Amino acid sequence: PGAGSTIGTQAVINSPADGYTLLLTSTANAINASFDRALPFDFAKSITPVAGIARIPLVLVINNDIPANNVAEFIAYAKAHPGKISVGSSGIGTSLHLSGELFKSMAGIEMVHVPYRGSAPGLTDLMSGQIQAMFDNVTSSFALAQAGKIRALGVTSRERSAVLPDVPPIGDTLAGYDTSSFYGVGAPHGTPQPIVDLLNREINAALDEPTIKQRIADLGAIALHGDAKQFGAMLAAETESWRKIVEGSGVHKEG
Structure with a gap:
C-alpha cells in the first residue's frame, strides 16, 4: 500500500524476475498510468501480466x-x-x-x-x-x-x-456508462514465460477451488479466468478506458 499502489508496484518492478515477487495488480495501476503524470515507471512495459483474479462492480x-x-x-x-x-x-x-x-x-x-x-x-x-x-x-x-x-x-x-x-x-439510464474495479497478478518484466504459465495455471486452479469460488461469489465479485495474454489484453483495455475518463474529468494527481 501507499501512494495509490505506486510504492508496491515500484518494489516489484525492481525485484528479480524469478517468479517469487509478484504484484497484486488493480484498477489503481490502470488509472495511475494517466492520472499520475509523475509516475516513475511505465506500468505496461515494467510489469508482465500473469493472471486475473476478480472483477468487482x-x-x-x-x-x-x-x-x-x-x-x-x-x-x-x-x-x-x-x-x-x-x-x-x-x-x-x-x-x-x-x-x-x-x-x-x-x-x-x-x-x-x-x-x-x-x-x-x-x-x-x-x-x-x-x-x-x-x-x-x-x-x-x-x-x-x-x-x-x-x-x-x-x-x-x-x-x-x-x-x-x-x-x-x-x-x-445513462447509455454507455460502464466501470468496475478489478484485481489480478503481475510479475517483473522479463519473468520467463514458463514461470508465467505455471503461475497462471495455479491461479486459475485456485479460482476453481470450491471454497475460494464461493467466497468470491459471496462478495459479489466475478472471477477472472484466462491465460496471461487474455489478462494482458484486459489490462491494456482498462488502462485505455480509464485514460479517457481521467482526461474527460480533467482530474490529475497534484504534486
Whole structure:
C-alpha cells in the first residue's frame, strides 16, 4: 500500500524476475498510468501480466433521506439542487472517485466530491447524512444496502450484480456508462514465460477451488479466468478506458 499502489508496484518492478515477487495488480495501476503524470515507471512495459483474479462492480448508494428510488429520480433531484449533494469516495483518483466524475459528466449534474481514506468512513458518513451519495465497491456496501441502512440505486457494470439482483445497471439510464474495479497478478518484466504459465495455471486452479469460488461469489465479485495474454489484453483495455475518463474529468494527481 501507499501512494495509490505506486510504492508496491515500484518494489516489484525492481525485484528479480524469478517468479517469487509478484504484484497484486488493480484498477489503481490502470488509472495511475494517466492520472499520475509523475509516475516513475511505465506500468505496461515494467510489469508482465500473469493472471486475473476478480472483477468487482461498483454501486451508487445514497442516504435514505434522499427522495430518489432510482437513478433517473436521483439525477432529477441533483439537477433541482445543484451543488447541494456531496458524493463520497475512497480517495482522489480511485475508481470510485472517477466513476462519480463520469456519472456527473454523463448526467449533466453538479455534486461536491468528498474523498475519504477508504470506504468505511465514507459509508459511516453516508448513513448519518453527512454526505448524500457514494460510489463504492459492491463487496463493501451490499450488506448495508440489503439491511436497508443505505439505498442502492444502480450498479456501474453492464450486468446486474448477483448480490444486488434488484438493482439495475446505471447504463440502463445513462447509455454507455460502464466501470468496475478489478484485481489480478503481475510479475517483473522479463519473468520467463514458463514461470508465467505455471503461475497462471495455479491461479486459475485456485479460482476453481470450491471454497475460494464461493467466497468470491459471496462478495459479489466475478472471477477472472484466462491465460496471461487474455489478462494482458484486459489490462491494456482498462488502462485505455480509464485514460479517457481521467482526461474527460480533467482530474490529475497534484504534486
